[in-house]
Amino acid sequence: xxxxxxxxxxxxxxxxxxxxxxxPKVMPIYPIxxxxxxxxxxTEFQLQGLLDAEFITPESEHSAMAAxxxxxxxxxxxxxxTSSQGLMxxxxxxxxxSGARTPIVMVxxxxxxxxxxGFWADHTDSxxxxxxxxxxxYVENPQEALDTxxxxxxxxxxxxxxxxxxxxxxxxxxxxxxxxxxxxxxxAVDSYLPPFxxxxxxxxxxxxxxxxxVSQELYYRHRKQLSQAMDKVFxxxxxxxxxxxxxxxxxxxxxERYKCENAQHIIIAMGTISGTARAAVDKMQxxxxxxxxxKIRLFRPFPVDKLRQELAGRDKVIILDxxxxxxxGGGSVLHQEVKSSLYGLKNAPEVYGYLxxxxxxxxxxEKIEDLVKRSLKEKSTTKSIWGW
Amino acid sequence: xxxxxxxxxKVFLPGHGACPGxxxxxxxxxVLNIFGRNSxxxxxxxxxxxxxxxxxxxxxLIPIFHNSFESSASSAAxxxxxxxxxxxxxxxxxxxxxxxGTYDIGLQALSSVAEHNEDIVYICxxxxxxxxxxxxxxxxTPRHAYTTSTPGGKESRxxxxxxIMAAHHVPYVATANIGYLDxxxxxxxxxxxxxxTRMIIVLIPCIDGWGFPGDAAxxxxxxxxxxxxxxxxxxxxxxxxxINHGPEGLPVETYISRQRRYRHLTAEQVSEIQKxxxxxxxxLEGMANLFSATM
Ligand SMILES: Cc1ncc(C[n+]2csc(CCOP(=O)(O)OP(=O)(O)O)c2C)c(N)n1
Ligand code: SF4
Ligand SMILES: [Mg+2]
Numbered sequence: 001x002x003x004x005x006x007x008x009x010x011x012x013x014x015x016x017x018x019x020x021x022x023x024p025k026v027m028p029i030y031p032i033x034x035x036x037x038x039x040x041x042x043t044e045f046q047l048q049g050l051l052d053a054e055f056i057t058p059e060s061e062h063s064a065m066a067a068x069x070x071x072x073x074x075x076x077x078x079x080x081x082t083s084s085q086g087l088m089x090x091x092x093x094x095x096x097x098s099g100a101r102t103p104i105v106m107v108x109x110x111x112x113x114x115x116x117x118g119f120w121a122d123h124t125d126s127x128x129x130x131x132x133x134x135x136x137x138y139v140e141n142p143q144e145a146l147d148t149x150x151x152x153x154x155x156x157x158x159x160x161x162x163x164x165x166x167x168x169x170x171x172x173x174x175x176x177x178x179x180x181x182x183x184x185x186x187x188a189v190d191s192y193l194p195p196f197x198x199x200x201x202x203x204x205x206x207x208x209x210x211x212x213x214v215s216q217e218l219y220y221r222h223r224k225q226l227s228q229a230m231d232k233v234f235x236x237x238x239x240x241x242x243x244x245x246x247x248x249x250x251x252x253x254x255x256e257r258y259k260c261e262n263a264q265h266i267i268i269a270m271g272t273i274s275g276t277a278r279a280a281v282d283k284m285q286x287x288x289x290x291x292x293x294x295k296i297r298l299f300r301p302f303p304v305d306k307l308r309q310e311l312a313g314r315d316k317v318i319i320l321d322x323x324x325x326x327x328x329g330g331g332s333v334l335h336q337e338v339k340s341s342l343y344g345l346k347n348a349p350e351v352y353g354y355l356x357x358x359x360x361x362x363x364x365x366e367k368i369e370d371l372v373k374r375s376l377k378e379k380s381t382t383k384s385i386w387g388w
Numbered sequence: 389x390x391x392x393x394x395x396x397x398k399v400f401l402p403g404h405g406a407c408p409g410x411x412x413x414x415x416x417x418x419v420l421n422i423f424g425r426n427s428x429x430x431x432x433x434x435x436x437x438x439x440x441x442x443x444x445x446x447x448x449l450i451p452i453f454h455n456s457f458e459s460s461a462s463s464a465a466x467x468x469x470x471x472x473x474x475x476x477x478x479x480x481x482x483x484x485x486x487x488x489g490t491y492d493i494g495l496q497a498l499s500s501v502a503e504h505n506e507d508i509v510y511i512c513x514x515x516x517x518x519x520x521x522x523x524x525x526x527x528x529t530p531r532h533a534y535t536t537s538t539p540g541g542k543e544s545r546x547x548x549x550x551x552i553m554a555a556h557h558v559p560y561v562a563t564a565n566i567g568y569l570d571x572x573x574x575x576x577x578x579x580x581x582x583x584x585t586r587m588i589i590v591l592i593p594c595i596d597g598w599g600f601p602g603d604a605a606x607x608x609x610x611x612x613x614x615x616x617x618x619x620x621x622x623x624x625x626x627x628x629x630x631i632n633h634g635p636e637g638l639p640v641e642t643y644i645s646r647q648r649r650y651r652h653l654t655a656e657q658v659s660e661i662q663k664x665x666x667x668x669x670x671x672l673e674g675m676a677n678l679f680s681a682t683m
Binding site: 025026028053054056057058059060062063064066067068069070071072073074075076078092093096202203204206207208209210211212213214215218 | 427430440441443446449454455458462464467469470471472473474479496500501503504
């Protein structure tokens with residue numbers, strides 16, 4: 001396939017290119033650091049005639065999400081972007097979006113949550129939205145951000161899914177870092193992503209209503225269907241990733257394995273820590289430590305079966321988590337998720353959970369090596385450990 | 389008795405869940421049946437919920453989105469923009485919300501939509517309180533009125549939403565009620581032919597929340613105007629005022645003495661209310677003289 005261009009882009013601008021190529025029709029966006037350049041770039045695309053969308057500049061993220069939901073129900077593709085406080089202000093409507101089965105795609109620049117104020121890379125903002133019924137991808141560089149926006153549309157809009165999707169990347173480490181990004185042509189993307197034209201939509205010609213009061217039984221059925229749709233995501237997202245490979249040559253998997261073949265021990269991470277962990281794995285393997293890396297790219301739905309299959313028979317699993325949830329056995333969300341995935345597994349590995357990189361603190365390859373070596377010496381604890 | 393009839397397209401049907409005798413059902417009938425089938429609407433949690441009915445039924449023949457409490461204006465704008473993107477700009481988009489969802493929790497979103505002059509019609513069913521949750525105060529509840537959250541009577545005055553909307557320079561904002569159906573119907577027709585953010589605040593005397601007999605909603609609506617408590621007027625483009633019906637010299641006591649929510653009032657409080665009503669009216673007349681629509 002022919003690439004249109006290769007450019008030096010930040011994560012934000014790469015995400016904006018991804019969104020532009022999806023040609024959304026309605027874009028309600030509210031500014032917040034470090035996401036703002038996504039919105040600015042899209043506005044520029046519109047001025048240049050590369051986009052033909054209805055832009056809405058509402059007074060808050062809450063209203064931005066409200067407009068996303070109702071526009072999506074009206075049968076058009078929508079896009080929005082946010083970060084941290086903005087994402088949390090949307091919380092009520094994140095549930096609303098999945099409940100209304102609207103395949104909104106949203107980019108979230110992971111930033112620390114106040115109080116105290118900060119602008120640093122931290123996964124807590126999106127991890128604390130894990131029960132809202134959104135697909136969640138975590139990506140580590142600008143190219144992956146662009147590619148994942150398009151994969152997310154393809155997955156979310158699949159009629160068996162119809163759920164919203166969030167693509168998260170870390171503040172500044174990704175949002176503002178420049179890398180060379182290959183941009184597929186509009187024709188290539190059009191061949192990958194068909195127009196969004198849902199059969200059921202908000203239209204006087206159809207006379208269908210959405211969201212009015214239901215009985216307990218109907219509500220139960222609705223939630224069950226939502227959950228069943230989420231269960232289908234893994235296979236559909238995998239297919240979207242494979243089709244992307246056919247088109248662009250790039251594939252990521254939903255759980256990326258790095259040098260795991262003969263690895264007795266596995267590091268698990270999300271986002272940019274994965275890049276650092278690859279360097280640490282290279283170094284440790286050359287020193288004779290049999291350790292590999294698994295990057296969790298799709299966090300919702302959580303790849304439970306995949307992890308059980310990949311981790312059975314390994315010795316130790318070392319989790320590095322950039323988000324925190326007080327009161328969950330030491331505070332690491334990823335640690336809890338992996339542990340519960342492995343429950344009852346024969347030949348389950350010992351699991352170590354480290355809060356590493358919380359608040360955007362710098363995790364070096366040496367630090368990762370340190371934590372791995374520490375785990376090789378110590379017995380694992382049920383609680384996660386503040387390991388930076 | 390005068391029998392009032394208009395040409396209407398059946399959109400609002402029998403079988404809704406409002407209290408028998410509720411003015412909101414009548415108001416809704418005229419709004420929906422005049423706007424007709426080429427419309428969609430959003431409704432937030434409010435008495436509009438029971439009015440619509442529970443899934444899989446609906447009392448309205450047009451698509452309704454039961455949106456979140458504070459998002460009526462932004463949800464309606466999202467639909468309008470999406471319809472435009474689908475080349476269906478001809479479809480009317482209505483928001484049908486209560487006073488709580490409008491004066492209080494939805495005011496921020498409404499302000500943004502009004503500032504952008506989004507092409508939507510916003511009907512505020514103003515029953516002066518949170519009735520769906522059992523009669524708590526809203527910022528539209530008048531001074532001294534009892535609600536379950538102001539058991540000693542509300543201390544602050546009713547917020548003037550018309551002025552707030554006029555300050556946004558929206559093309560149209562008006563008050564109306566079902567005691568003056570011809571006036572109400574004229575206003576609905578008028579905004580149907582307009583573009584941009586249009587609002588009608590409809591006073592809905594609430595049988596249960598205000599405390600009066602089930603057959604008195606129309607009387608209460610007329611008394612609200614005749615005593616000057618709720619004058620009927622329009623403001624176009626933020627500056628052009630037209631008063632449709634004003635006070636007819638009846639003291640406010642005629643209105644408030646018929647409502648349980650004012651039962652605890654002292655004579656002094658009644659005269660305070662009278663003073664407030666007189667002040668409001670003087671101010672409105674002054675505005676109407678300064679900025680008359682016919683000038
Ligand atoms: C965010 C949020 N807060 C609170 C509620 C609960 N609630 C539902 S309806 C309502 C009051 C509605 O009052 P109003 O808008 O005046 O409508 P009415 O019931 O009087 O018609 C409240 C507080 C809610 N649904 N959502
Ligand atoms: S509570 Fe009041 S406003 Fe609501 S339906 Fe009953 S009478 Fe009408
Ligand atoms: Mg009310």
